[in-house]
Amino acid sequence: MQPPDTGSPAITLDLCRYNGLTTADKNQARLEWTPQGRIRVIDQLPGGENVVFDTPAGEVDKVRLRPGPPPLLTLQAAGQSVRLEYFRPMPTALPGETTGQYQQRAAGTWIPSGQWWVDELRARGVDARSHSFMKVFVLTVLITMGAVALFFLSFIVVAALS
Numbered sequence: 001m002q003p004p005d006t007g008s009p010a011i012t013l014d015l016c017r018y019n020g021l022t023t024a025d026k027n028q029a030r031l032e033w034t035p036q037g038r039i040r041v042i043d044q045l046p047g048g049e050n051v052v053f054d055t056p057a058g059e060v061d062k063v064r065l066r067p068g069p070p071p072l073l074t075l076q077a078a079g080q081s082v083r084l085e086y087f088r089p090m091p092t093a094l095p096g097e098t099t100g101q102y103q104q105r106a107a108g109t110w111i112p113s114g115q116w117w118v119d120e121l122r123a124r125g126v127d128a129r130s131h132s133f134m135k136v137f138v139l140t141v142l143i144t145m146g147a148v149a150l151f152f153l154s155f156i157v158v159a160a161l162s
Helices: 099-105 115-123 133-161
Strands: 010-017 026-033 040-044 050-055 061-065 072-077 080-091 127-130
Touching: 010 040, 026 080, 050 072, 050 080, 061 115, 080 099, 115 127
Parallel strands: 061 127
Antiparallel strands: 010 026, 010 080, 026 040, 040 050, 061 072, 072 080
């Protein structure tokens, strides 16, 4: 599927939003890019919906995409920040839509990748970056090797002084 060919795409996806420090603190949420050019994140709670992020696309301050599992998409703007688990996003069901209708519509709906969000917002002048899995892996290995080297160096210094 190809992305919508408009100035501001109309995208509505269901995914999870982290609302705490641990991965257990999650809410079902809806990520929207409205036809008016706003990016919104709306928690879907049992008692109703709660808008937790709402800003024009060009006023997003920072976007980061971290590889998974699960991939995390972080959006920041004007003191607001949201972390979204960008793993298997699904189109939002329409009101009154049956399961069969939803499945048929979802099969033909274009679902943007996490990288698409980074690229699209970067094109609008936003500080948007994604980190490849290899970059994260290499940094993790280097930090681990440095910690091990520091441990052995301190062991040698302590042994030499005693």
